[in-house]
Amino acid sequence: MGQGLCGADGSWQRTWIPLLKDHKHLLDLSLAVLDGTHTPVKRGGSHVGYQGWKKTRTTNTIWMTDRAGKVVGFLPPVSGNHHDLYELETRLEDQIADLKKSDIDVDGLFLNADAGFDSNSFRLTCFRHGIQLNAPLNTRNINNLADCDYYFDELMYKERYVIERTNGWMDAWRRFLNRFDKTLVSWRAWHHIYALCSWCLYLQKV
Template sequence: YLDLSSVQLDGSHTPAKNGGAAIGYQGRKSARTTNMLFWADNQGIMLACAEPQAGNHNDVYELQTLFAQLSDTLIQADIPLAGLFLNADAEFDCKVLRQDCSRLDIEANIADNKRNEQQQDDHYIYFDEQLYKRRNVIERANAWTR
């Protein structure tokens, strides 16, 4: 069964040793890579993946389009989005993702990106450290896909 008490968002940079359509050089990995975004349930079961992106882009590149792909996959599978708690690490701390989550009634539990100056205002941003610790399930799941 699916455990939707929280869902996890993460990206995976994978070397594209045999080439492909969506590859780009990633200096950090010293290789041509591809990047994909995934949603997993609270047990690490993959729920959805977005279209691959060239690896020279970071995880928030074209995030609005990719997040729509992920959410549409769950909607088509009759998985309700309203009320889900979405965990994501600090690289996903951006206005676009928070707005998309709000529009879909998803509670965004995203670690604060200290380099973001956009959120220096006085608005309260929800963050639950204990819930955030559940992110390790998607890290383990992504390790199996590499």
């Protein structure tokens, strides 16, 4: 596969960022949602690890959508043997940098995420960027519940289903059922292609 087609030259990312910038007015960022998805890996390669509950080698990608489930972006993929909190602060910084290139400001953003994303360091990173993380407390990370004063909005949290729906649409793409790409740059390019196509399908309806 040629360099341009696989996205090794960054062409798909450079296409994605201006598309998101041109249509950011269509995003409903009164709420954003974060969730990870594991893709089984068939040929090995970089950022691959054994995932116990999947009982196979996977790569884990965390996606971000708006309140309606439209793709906002994704965090850099990691090996499947890592939990969602692995280098999460650094990966969120990467995503925020991309959003800034699309002139999207995260200050004041409410972000839904499950308990797997609950950590003091991640909450601090969100707070530093003006993001209000709405995630239930992970009791495994807490010694004394009485010492925790994080606000959690259960009604808002129920809207997490939108990203599950988006992940379901993604599973309809054969390219995402299994990973065959050995390089991370090629695998990331397919994520940008999916984001572009999902928006193109949406724009046909508006």
